[in-house]
Amino acid sequence: MKCSDARHLIHLSVGDDTLADEEVAVAEHLHTCSECRAYNAGMVDAMHTLHQYRDDTTLAQDVSVWAAVERRIHQGRSVPASGYQQPQRQFNGGVVALCACSLVLAFVSIVQSLPVNDSIVSTPPANYQIDFGGNGSAPGGIVPVSNTYGYGRPAPWQNQQQIVVPQQLMRPVGRPVVPMQSKTQNF
Amino acid sequence: MPIRNPPMTDSNDDLRSVDEDPESMDSDHSGVTDARLVDEARRGNTDAFGQLVLRYERRVMRVIRRFMPDDQLVQDLTQEAFLRAFDRLEQFDPSRRFGPWLFRIAVNLTYDHLRRVKRRGKWALFSETGQERTPDPETEDPRINLDLSQEVQMVMADVPETYRTVLILRDLEGFSTSEVAAVTERSEATIRWRLAEARRMFRDAWERRERSLEKRDSDDD
Numbered sequence: 001m002k003c004s005d006a007r008h009l010i011h012l013s014v015g016d017d018t019l020a021d022e023e024v025a026v027a028e029h030l031h032t033c034s035e036c037r038a039y040n041a042g043m044v045d046a047m048h049t050l051h052q053y054r055d056d057t058t059l060a061q062d063v064s065v066w067a068a069v070e071r072r073i074h075q076g077r078s079v080p081a082s083g084y085q086q087p088q089r090q091f092n093g094g095v096v097a098l099c100a101c102s103l104v105l106a107f108v109s110i111v112q113s114l115p116v117n118d119s120i121v122s123t124p125p126a127n128y129q130i131d132f133g134g135n136g137s138a139p140g141g142i143v144p145v146s147n148t149y150g151y152g153r154p155a156p157w158q159n160q161q162q163i164v165v166p167q168q169l170m171r172p173v174g175r176p177v178v179p180m181q182s183k184t185q186n187f
Numbered sequence: 188m189p190i191r192n193p194p195m196t197d198s199n200d201d202l203r204s205v206d207e208d209p210e211s212m213d214s215d216h217s218g219v220t221d222a223r224l225v226d227e228a229r230r231g232n233t234d235a236f237g238q239l240v241l242r243y244e245r246r247v248m249r250v251i252r253r254f255m256p257d258d259q260l261v262q263d264l265t266q267e268a269f270l271r272a273f274d275r276l277e278q279f280d281p282s283r284r285f286g287p288w289l290f291r292i293a294v295n296l297t298y299d300h301l302r303r304v305k306r307r308g309k310w311a312l313f314s315e316t317g318q319e320r321t322p323d324p325e326t327e328d329p330r331i332n333l334d335l336s337q338e339v340q341m342v343m344a345d346v347p348e349t350y351r352t353v354l355i356l357r358d359l360e361g362f363s364t365s366e367v368a369a370v371t372e373r374s375e376a377t378i379r380w381r382l383a384e385a386r387r388m389f390r391d392a393w394e395r396r397e398r399s400l401e402k403r404d405s406d407d408d
Contacts, residue, residue: 011383015358046390047358053339054359063248065266066240072270073233 001029014047221285229276247293253355254297268293287369345392350385
């Protein structure tokens with residue numbers, strides 16, 4: 001038998017909770033193992049202390065709770081016991097304040113992360129310019145600076161049907177964008 | 188060693204010899220069984236329930252007393268346990284024993300109370316308990332004056348709840364392992380395992396306490 005198994009049985013044997021064959025096995029192991037013998041002695045001392053406590057404790061023997069229980073039964077338990085309090089749920093101010101702060105913080109974070117609604121544009125964005133007409137053509141309103149968006153992709157405004165830009169009003173501004181196709185051809 | 192508080196049953200599977208005690212039986216000197224008293228109490232006979240209270244109150248008080256030192260609180264919890272048992276008599280299974288059911292209510296009620304007190308301290312934003320964390324060297328250590336009962340209670344407080352219950356019921360109140368299993372609604376094999384672990388934990392905690400006392404004494408010298 002291993003010492004760990006023997007010690008498990010020692011814990012039971014000090015309170016007479018072992019079966020007959022277990023008791024024999026423990027005794028045989030204790031006969032051969034000095035460490036477990038010492039452990040057993042310590043365990044017996046601990047149990048002796050526990051039993052002293054068991055025998056020392058005294059209660060007021062002549063106290064009966066039946067009178068109080070009977071009274072409370074007849075009164076529908078409306079009279080609580082003097083020291084014992086029925087469990088009641090009550091607000092804890094600190095926890096409530098903590099929850100409120102957390103909610104406010106979460107709300108602010110959500111509001112800040114919302115997308116800004118820029119449907120009303122008072123000034124043209126960077127890629128647009130105002131066409132005032134000229135050169136014999138009529139004013140064209142706000143037009144994109146180019147109809148290419150680099151790397152041959154269509155510009156975002158080209159997918160938007162709300163903005164219809166006549167071809168003759170297009171005026172390239174700045175450095176012309178080299179299409180991706182021509183770049184790849186250079187390789 | 189004879190058991191001071193014999194179990195509530197005379198079942199043959201008990202591993203320990205037991206003394207005869209009227210409190211341990213399902214019926215006292217009147218010869219009326221618990222089952223019959225429970226049956227009458229369920230029909231509204233409070234006197235029958237009163238007999239059950241008188242039959243079990245001392246043992247219930249003793250068990251609760253093992254968990255807390257306040258006698259007044261012990262009495263209040265005992266009252267509460269019997270009232271709860273009376274309220275739940277309809278839920279009691281008559282094919283089972285009344286004693287373990289009653290003790291289960293008492294133990295659960297006691298743990299509920301202890302947890303509530305502990306939780307109240309844990310969640311309090313401002314507590315006065317922290318004022319005395321640093322011991323004053325001028326004042327005498329109150330632990331010196333503790334008697335054996337208080338010392339054992341302090342050590343047992345270090346044993347986890349699940350194991351402490353088994354230790355109290357078995358080693359302090361003399362319940363058999365089958366009764367502890369019935370009270371805690373666990374198998375006897377589980378109770379035997381927990382009992383072994385509980386005794387080991389108590390021994391370790393007790394030895395830790397003794398070592399700390401020896402160290403303190405050597406420091407004083």
